[in-house]
Amino acid sequence: MSTLTGPRAAPRSGQTKSLVILLHGYGADGNDLFGLSGPLAERLPDTAFRSPNAPERCRVSPMAYQWFPISWLDGSAESEMAAGFRRSAAILDTYITEAMAEEGVGPEATALLGFSQGTMMSLQVAPRRAEALAALIGFSGRLQDGGKLKAEAVSRPPVLLIHGDQDEMIPVAALAEARSGLAEAGFDVQTHISRGAGHGIAPDGLGLALGFLTEHLGASPE
Numbered sequence: 001m002s003t004l005t006g007p008r009a010a011p012r013s014g015q016t017k018s019l020v021i022l023l024h025g026y027g028a029d030g031n032d033l034f035g036l037s038g039p040l041a042e043r044l045p046d047t048a049f050r051s052p053n054a055p056e057r058c059r060v061s062p063m064a065y066q067w068f069p070i071s072w073l074d075g076s077a078e079s080e081m082a083a084g085f086r087r088s089a090a091i092l093d094t095y096i097t098e099a100m101a102e103e104g105v106g107p108e109a110t111a112l113l114g115f116s117q118g119t120m121m122s123l124q125v126a127p128r129r130a131e132a133l134a135a136l137i138g139f140s141g142r143l144q145d146g147g148k149l150k151a152e153a154v155s156r157p158p159v160l161l162i163h164g165d166q167d168e169m170i171p172v173a174a175l176a177e178a179r180s181g182l183a184e185a186g187f188d189v190q191t192h193i194s195r196g197a198g199h200g201i202a203p204d205g206l207g208l209a210l211g212f213l214t215e216h217l218g219a220s221p222e
Contacts, residue, residue, distance in 0.1 A: 004095045006030025006052035009037040017046035018109040018134070018217040021099060023092075023118025025140075026070060027061045029053045033115060039206070043214050048103050054117070055091050056084065067092075067117045085144060089124045096125070096133075111135040111213055115201065116170065119161075120144050123178065127153040127185070135160070135216035137209045139201050140167055142174035146181030159189045160212045162205040164197030 007030050011017070020040065022033040030051035037049035054065035059074035068084030069076035100110050111134045114122040119141025126136050132155035139162050143149070159182055163175040175191055182189045190212070194202040 004052035004055060004091060006050065007034045008051075009034070009041065009049040011044075011046050011048050012041050013045040015046055016048045016103050016105060018044065018111070019048050019050065019100060019103045019105050020044070020111050020113055020213065020217075021096065022049060022051040023067075023112060023114035023121055024051065024054065024065070025116030025118055026066050026073070027058045027064045029065050033113070033118070036113070036201075036206070040210055040213065043210055044217060047213075047217065048105075050099055052095060055088055067121050085120075085124070088121060092121050093125050093129065096129070107131040107133050109134055109217060111137065111217060113137045113139075113209060113213075114141060115139045116141055116199065123159075123182075126157055127155060127187075129155055131155055133157040135212060137212055138162070138178075139205060139209075140164060140170055140199050141178070142170055143178035143181045146177065149181055150185040153185050153187075156185075156187045158212075158216060159187055160209065161189065161191045162194060162201075162208060163191075164194045164200065164202060164205075166196060167199045169199040 024032040030053045034051040054067040056066050058064040058066040067088040069080050112122040119138030122136050123143050126133050136157045137160045163172050165172045179189050179191050194205045
């Protein structure tokens with residue numbers, strides 16, 4: 001059983017036909033991305049939104065959470081980063097399965113939207129699940145263990161990656177690296193660079209994410 005908890009928004013229509021799981025970044029919590037559920041729900045009225053807290057307390061911000069430690073921010077060893085990454089991937093995988101069961105939807109009606117570390121976790125977990133999720137959207141992240149993806153991927157959901165060209169935390173070059181690794185592994189990948197945006201979610205990127213979710217979750221484009 002997964003130990004992850006966080007806010008949930010019921011579908012505005014009262015009927016759950018799809019699920020979007022929002023995955024926050026380092027030093028934040030589930031509430032950080034949960035605010036996106038409001039504007040997204042306007043076009044996705046049959047969608048439930050969940051935004052779990054990562055499983056570990058953040059070392060540099062104890063009131064917040066992390067999916068794994070970051071050595072250049074908190075002084076952790078590289079081995080701790082790798083172990084935390086693997087541990088959280090397993091926890092998130094279990095959470096996705098349980099969330100789908102609780103909402104009564106299948107993988108074809110479930111999407112992940114991640115930011116920074118949340119993007120990294122999404123790109124690690126989703127391709128290694130037996131059945132493809134409906135969509136994967138990643139903001140301001142990178143592809144970890146990209147060299148292993150081609151051999152380890154068992155499902156290939158459509159992917160949209162978005163990055164700010166002024167990102168001060170994860171350079172925009174990570175977008176091209178992720179696109180290359182995913183494409184080599186057989187993924188359908190779309191990318192977008194938000195001009196003038198830093199390490200965050202710009203309005204143009206959010207609009208593209210909404211369109212991508214609308215397309216792949218079968219919602220009305222109106």
